[in-house]
Amino acid sequence: MMTPSKLLIVGGFLGAGKTSFLCTAAQTLTQQGKRVALITNDQSSDLVDSRLLSLHNFPVEEVSGSCFCCNYPAFAEANKRIARNGGVDITLAEPVGSCTDLLATVVRASEKHLYDLLQTAPLTVLADPARLASILSGETAGLQPDGAYIYRKQLEEADVIFINKIDLLTPEQALDLQTRTAQTYPAAVVMTGSALTGEGIGEWLDVVTGQLQEFGKRALEMNYSAYAKGEASMGWLNGTVVLQSDEPTDWNDFARRLLAKLSARFEERKLTVGHVKVLIESGTRYVVANLTGAADTLSVRQGTVDTAKLTLNARVDIVDPNRIDRFNELIKETLHEACGDQYRQQVLSWSCLSPGAPNPTYRYMP
Ligand SMILES: Nc1nc2c(ncn2[C@@H]2O[C@H](COP(=O)(O)OP(=O)(O)OP(=O)(O)O)[C@@H](O)[C@H]2O)c(=O)[nH]1
Numbered sequence: 001m002m003t004p005s006k007l008l009i010v011g012g013f014l015g016a017g018k019t020s021f022l023c024t025a026a027q028t029l030t031q032q033g034k035r036v037a038l039i040t041n042d043q044s045s046d047l048v049d050s051r052l053l054s055l056h057n058f059p060v061e062e063v064s065g066s067c068f069c070c071n072y073p074a075f076a077e078a079n080k081r082i083a084r085n086g087g088v089d090i091t092l093a094e095p096v097g098s099c100t101d102l103l104a105t106v107v108r109a110s111e112k113h114l115y116d117l118l119q120t121a122p123l124t125v126l127a128d129p130a131r132l133a134s135i136l137s138g139e140t141a142g143l144q145p146d147g148a149y150i151y152r153k154q155l156e157e158a159d160v161i162f163i164n165k166i167d168l169l170t171p172e173q174a175l176d177l178q179t180r181t182a183q184t185y186p187a188a189v190v191m192t193g194s195a196l197t198g199e200g201i202g203e204w205l206d207v208v209t210g211q212l213q214e215f216g217k218r219a220l221e222m223n224y225s226a227y228a229k230g231e232a233s234m235g236w237l238n239g240t241v242v243l244q245s246d247e248p249t250d251w252n253d254f255a256r257r258l259l260a261k262l263s264a265r266f267e268e269r270k271l272t273v274g275h276v277k278v279l280i281e282s283g284t285r286y287v288v289a290n291l292t293g294a295a296d297t298l299s300v301r302q303g304t305v306d307t308a309k310l311t312l313n314a315r316v317d318i319v320d321p322n323r324i325d326r327f328n329e330l331i332k333e334t335l336h337e338a339c340g341d342q343y344r345q346q347v348l349s350w351s352c353l354s355p356g357a358p359n360p361t362y363r364y365m366p
């Protein structure tokens with residue numbers, strides 16, 4: 001009999017490293033001879049994550065315009081398309097970073113509605129060490145209280161908490177964080193590692209593809225009004241712009257300057273960055289830059305390109321959803337400033353929103 005394919009859902013807050021982690025996991029699985037597909041998710045289209053994973057030549061399905069939980073049929077359809085395209089051994093799915101209650105709305109829904117297609121694995125939640133440390137100390141990781149509520153709920157429902165980015169910590173710091181996390185969330189298996197170096201990913205795959213005795217059985221109490229407020233406080237912007245210059249350009253430098261300027265403006269206004277990411281691509285070459293907090297989190301990777309398409313995804317805690325227009329203007333102004341007289345811009349798409357209240361298609365309790 002054919003082994004059913006596995007669905008591995010990896011959640012966690014904005015910027016925790018989900019896409020990087022799934023990319024490394026997909027590479028590891030491919031090297032082991034396994035066939036993989038990925039599903040990305042966002043409230044809006046034009047995703048840096050989907051482009052980035054496609055540039056690595058993995059098959060990618062995108063559920064956009066709504067999260068997995070609020071448009072479960074689109075998530076189910078993505079899984080069915082993967083099966084129709086010949087099937088895979090493992091599907092890796094990345095829900096939106098501000099989503100929680102995934103056990104009830106996606107994992108259990110998949111057990112009920114996709115049981116003939118796949119087996120669900122334990123729910124993994126990735127955590128960034130700096131934000132996790134703040135939350136464990138009873139602080140809010142710079143977020144509004146309702147944003148911190150979402151963060152805590154994500155950890156609370158996790159079968160596996162994977163503390164990512166431990167390449168940024170000493171071994172003592174990593175162990176301390178792991179111990180404190182395990183004390184606060186005793187129901188979870190707590191692991192540590194790094195999407196960047198690959199450390200811990202093989203062990204994680206063994207855990208989630210093996211037989212965990214009991215998982216996904218907890219009933220999470222959810223205050224949907226706090227959850228909605230936490231999501232609504234995020235300014236969400238996705239834009240794609242063609243940039244052209246008559247002079248040779250160092251796009252690494254451009255990406256760095258754009259994000260440094262955005263970071264300075266957000267810090268001036270005391271706005272907490274969830275995750276701001278920019279991908280500039282030309283053919284198969286690209287540069288990607290990310291900001292996952294204050295200016296010192298700015299990172300730029302990969303080579304340079306000449307004429308380019310830029311995709312920008314910004315998720316920033318703007319405190320009050322009524323400030324969304326101002327947030328939109330702030331980003332447009334900063335992009336104009338970074339372009340100066342040197343670059344002509346042609347906007348292909350641009351949308352800015354604060355997420356609506358979560359309204360899952362299904363919500364199953366154990
Ligand atoms: N040092 C270090 N940085 C990492 C690691 N994993 C991810 N990052 C960085 O963290 C930033 C965010 O990574 P992503 O993989 O885009 O995070 P994400 O969770 O998918 O973000 P969203 O999709 O916006 O929720 C990027 O700058 C990554 O390079 C890691 O293990 N170590």
Ligand SMILES: [Mg+2]
Binds near residue numbers: 019020049
């Ligand atoms: Mg991502």
